Amino acid sequence: MSFMSIGIELTIGFVFLFAVTKILGKTQINQISAFDFISALILGELVGNALYDEDSGITEIIFTVSLWGTLIFLTEYVTQKSRILRHIIEGTPSIIIRKGNINYKELKKNHLDMNQLQHLLRNKGVFSIRECEYVILESDGSVSILRKPLFDPVRKKDLNLQPEAAYLPLSLILDGEILYDNLKIIDKDEEWLFLQMKEKGCSDPKEVLFAEYIEGEPLLIQSYSVKS
Structure with missing residues (x-):
């Protein structure tokens, strides 16, 4: 098998595996059950065998991934409809x-x-x-x-304390890259961000490792070079 054939089949296998994972949902990677673990393991093994088998090509890889993905999808569908099968396949707490x-x-x-x-x-x-x-x-x-x-941890209501509003922290800069979508969420622009950076001694986003915004608090900015 040539390097070109391996490259093409590997790329197609990767794309189809990714697509099947997205279709089947997050249970393949998060909150994974024993059944999900086995299904993910076998799916990868099937693609691996199809990839390095000289008698198997792109068609076989697509068929293998599609068939296995369909079986898993049907199994997930059945477990949603039947409590008994859900108990058998996914287990219970x-x-x-x-x-x-x-x-x-x-x-x-x-x-x-x-x-x-x-x-x-x-x-x-x-x-x-x-x-x-x-x-x-x-x-x-x-x-x-x-x-x-x-x-049990003490809560504010136990002490009759006035609750404060909760705000979701948003990253504005990661690894020197500005996250413009998050800037839009907080209704700020690049000019505002550069002004905040300047106050922290940074002139270029590429100098910033991490910048986090929380409403009502100063912008947290950490550069790559942290003085000890």
């Missing part, structure tokens, strides 16, 4: 800590040991099981935690 007590049967059922449970809790910022009232093991392998009231 398990309560592994209930009212502060560890459910050993659920741990064993999900092939979890105590070290793994503690690791999952630490990833959520919980360093002691005694802080947990309920812990749910989700179908994607992550945990959701309901803390005991004693360990």
Whole structure:
């Protein structure tokens, strides 16, 4: 197989894999279930085999990706319509800590040991099981935690404090490139941005590693050269 043939088939395989991933949705890359993981693994393997098999060409790659993508799409459609099949294919969440007590049967059922449970809790910022009232093991392998009231973080309403408005931070410069779409969102122009940069000692966007805007706060600008 020539380099030209490999290049063409690899490019087409890449485009079709990307298209299938977009069609199937974010579950192929985020909140991935065991079924999604297997499907993504096999899809890549099918394309790989079709790519380096001398008897397979562009037509075979397109057919392979299209057929597998159709099967996955149909499976996702069926799981949306049938709760029983959804339970079988995607699994269901398990309560592994209930009212502060560890459910050993659920741990064993999900092939979890105590070290793994503690690791999952630490990833959520919980360093002691005694802080947990309920812990749910989700179908994607992550945990959701309901803390005991004693360990629940204090909220402003608990202290009768006046709530403040929440604003979404927006990046205006990344790696020396101005993000004009975000400038439009905050109703600012390039002239305003350059003025802000000048106040921070930067004259060119290419000098800026990162610039973040939050309404009501000064623009955060970090250049590539940070003085210690």
